[in-house]
Amino acid sequence: xxxxxxxxxxGILGGGQLGKMLLADTxxxxxxxxxxxxSAEAPSQFGCNAFYKGSLMxxxxxxxxxxxxxxxTIEIExxxxxxxxxxxxxxxxxxxxxxxxxxxxxxxxxxxxxVENKIxxxxxxxxxxxxxxxKSLEKDELEFPFVWKSAQFGYDGNGVKICRSALDLVxxxxxxxxxxxxxxxKNELAVIVARSVSGEVKTYPVVEMEFHPEANQVEYxxxxxxxxxxxxxxxxxxxxxxxxSFNHVGLLAVEMFQTEDDEILVNEVAPRPHNSGHYSIEAxxxxxxxxxxxxxLNLPLGNTSSKVxxxxxxxxxxxxxxxxxxxxxxxxxxxxxxxxxxIYGKRQTRAFRKMGHVTIVNEDMVEARKIAxxxxxxxxxxxx
Amino acid sequence: xxxxxxxxxxGILGGGQLGKMLLADTxxxxxxxxxxxxSAEAPSQFGCNAFYKGSLMxxxxxxxxxxxxxxxTIEIExxxxxxxxxxxxxxxxxxxxxxxxxxxxxxxxxxxxxVENKIxxxxxxxxxxxxxxxKSLEKDELEFPFVWKSAQFGYDGNGVKICRSALDLVxxxxxxxxxxxxxxxKNELAVIVARSVSGEVKTYPVVEMEFHPEANQVEYxxxxxxxxxxxxxxxxxxxxxxxxSFNHVGLLAVEMFQTEDDEILVNEVAPRPHNSGHYSIEAxxxxxxxxxxxxxLNLPLGNTSSKVxxxxxxxxxxxxxxxxxxxxxxxxxxxxxxxxxxIYGKRQTRAFRKMGHVTIVNEDMVEARKIAxxxxxxxxxxxx
Numbered sequence: 001x002x003x004x005x006x007x008x009x010x011g012i013l014g015g016g017q018l019g020k021m022l023l024a025d026t027x028x029x030x031x032x033x034x035x036x037x038x039s040a041e042a043p044s045q046f047g048c049n050a051f052y053k054g055s056l057m058x059x060x061x062x063x064x065x066x067x068x069x070x071x072x073t074i075e076i077e078x079x080x081x082x083x084x085x086x087x088x089x090x091x092x093x094x095x096x097x098x099x100x101x102x103x104x105x106x107x108x109x110x111x112x113x114x115v116e117n118k119i120x121x122x123x124x125x126x127x128x129x130x131x132x133x134x135k136s137l138e139k140d141e142l143e144f145p146f147v148w149k150s151a152q153f154g155y156d157g158n159g160v161k162i163c164r165s166a167l168d169l170v171x172x173x174x175x176x177x178x179x180x181x182x183x184x185x186k187n188e189l190a191v192i193v194a195r196s197v198s199g200e201v202k203t204y205p206v207v208e209m210e211f212h213p214e215a216n217q218v219e220y221x222x223x224x225x226x227x228x229x230x231x232x233x234x235x236x237x238x239x240x241x242x243x244x245s246f247n248h249v250g251l252l253a254v255e256m257f258q259t260e261d262d263e264i265l266v267n268e269v270a271p272r273p274h275n276s277g278h279y280s281i282e283a284x285x286x287x288x289x290x291x292x293x294x295x296x297l298n299l300p301l302g303n304t305s306s307k308v309x310x311x312x313x314x315x316x317x318x319x320x321x322x323x324x325x326x327x328x329x330x331x332x333x334x335x336x337x338x339x340x341x342x343i344y345g346k347r348q349t350r351a352f353r354k355m356g357h358v359t360i361v362n363e364d365m366v367e368a369r370k371i372a373x374x375x376x377x378x379x380x381x382x383x384x
Numbered sequence: 385x386x387x388x389x390x391x392x393x394x395g396i397l398g399g400g401q402l403g404k405m406l407l408a409d410t411x412x413x414x415x416x417x418x419x420x421x422x423s424a425e426a427p428s429q430f431g432c433n434a435f436y437k438g439s440l441m442x443x444x445x446x447x448x449x450x451x452x453x454x455x456x457t458i459e460i461e462x463x464x465x466x467x468x469x470x471x472x473x474x475x476x477x478x479x480x481x482x483x484x485x486x487x488x489x490x491x492x493x494x495x496x497x498x499v500e501n502k503i504x505x506x507x508x509x510x511x512x513x514x515x516x517x518x519k520s521l522e523k524d525e526l527e528f529p530f531v532w533k534s535a536q537f538g539y540d541g542n543g544v545k546i547c548r549s550a551l552d553l554v555x556x557x558x559x560x561x562x563x564x565x566x567x568x569x570k571n572e573l574a575v576i577v578a579r580s581v582s583g584e585v586k587t588y589p590v591v592e593m594e595f596h597p598e599a600n601q602v603e604y605x606x607x608x609x610x611x612x613x614x615x616x617x618x619x620x621x622x623x624x625x626x627x628x629s630f631n632h633v634g635l636l637a638v639e640m641f642q643t644e645d646d647e648i649l650v651n652e653v654a655p656r657p658h659n660s661g662h663y664s665i666e667a668x669x670x671x672x673x674x675x676x677x678x679x680x681l682n683l684p685l686g687n688t689s690s691k692v693x694x695x696x697x698x699x700x701x702x703x704x705x706x707x708x709x710x711x712x713x714x715x716x717x718x719x720x721x722x723x724x725x726x727i728y729g730k731r732q733t734r735a736f737r738k739m740g741h742v743t744i745v746n747e748d749m750v751e752a753r754k755i756a757x758x759x760x761x762x763x764x765x766x767x768x
Contacts, residue, residue: 335684
């Protein structure tokens, strides 16, 4: 198949920042792209060959969109899977497959899948609704503390709550959910696996999420993780096992916990380019976005190793500001060597909205970490 | 001025591959762009916010385009300068300035400028037309051999001819021209200077053009040049002097000869991102395109040093092929670590048309050079 400057058309479901960054590489290779997103303001409206506004959850919209392309991928998991099933049945290549997406869309099914495939993960129980969970507590099958997770549609910490007592149950929505054992962990790690149609596999180095010491919020994604070589190898082995179990095609970001006694437990996965791989644009020989493309097009995978140390800082809207965004002090951070801001293209900021990220690269990790802190303390995402 | 996700609009005259690669960085920063190009098939038609089809040489077209933007830049020198003059008079920021473009558009004026500013360059004579040149030969003011150059509209070796005898004059067009001394040189070098509105200056490392031993054609652009440190410093000093003399804003690519006795002579300049800087996308901390943007927006310049060694191979249409392009063996070269093809987005190939380039990066220059040769010998730009 000839993808370059040809009639071949790649369809992308979702037009957010992940799609936007993916488009940078389809442009580089001159591969035609069609994008579907519900918002006319989607960051991916520019840089594709054709943009369609429409619901990702509507069967007909997704199905009709799929009929226009030669290959379909996603940049968000919450899409109409029945449409993808039908398109796949009719012969369209869909990566990741709707089967994988169905497992991942539901956290209960995802956890069961890990257990079935002997992939290390924290213990969990599944509940059809909140009442079901409460009954389990009454019967002492479930005990405080535990981590409550909505089975569907959670993202970026939404749909997750640590429950220490009955008081914490009061505000929980009445939806299908799971309860997981609370695991004391040293580190939150992630490994991105690229796996092509023909089964070629490469892994990116293990990255580490560094949390703010007080606020329970990821501050930095650090590549490579500052962990023991043996633990890193274990994390990579687990990630590879997950990818193989899913028979996944494209990128699979595997989020994991490193426990107090250096066990690796899988938390969850994302079958696409991922926030934890943004550093790769500047730090890696081949970015995660280019490797996602290479994988789904069954081209040889690119080198996943790093040229330099990389740290990523998310730019999220500051609390108390809403409206036309201003990136205060962006000039100040751009004056520092090795600092690259990525602005996603959302005009309106609001509290905690992901507006962009900044990558810091340096030959020396200690120096990179120092600069990352300077960046974090300088730039503010506020409104006019 | 707030450029990021704002109402600010950057206009780009020209929509070729240089514009296309520049757009990758305007997207990254979410800076609004308008592009003007005579071809509806221009590579920059995607990735900008609005594309306008129109002549770059027509006063009204360029003037009206300029009235829609807050800042104007170019990716090609041959644009209507009277329109730029008027726009500048009316207060629009135009970088590079029409004054600089006027000097550069005419090779005679450009050479005179070097002489006036004591910038080392080969000796030259200017002629209003071919007859004027012939008269100079008759009077023995000019002697064979010399390098004939059309004063205007030459590019990529067009408008240049080595004249060794009267026979070589036969096919020359009757246009304004210059004759330059033929300089035996060891190396053809280039230095890209970034200079911002406020006068901040950074230079990229010296690159070397390696020629095919038989065909007189650049095969590889190599960064850093494999030359003596002292010669490299001399080349950088000369490039800085050129940039300062022009009082240039944006990127200035300075092409130079290293003579047999290690003198540096300026050949010509390009006031924009340049083929000799394409390696920077993968090899440098900050690409030439990002630094062009930073310079004209008066943002701090990015680090121009390299993470790794970089070599660029141009992809030009093979002789004997015309029509819908095919990149034969592109999968083969993509299987090699550190190899990134850039496909410009031209559907139709023809002999010697610049269709793309390939960057090879590696920690080790010797290894990079070996891989570059493998790339050069593998990929073919042919037609269906």
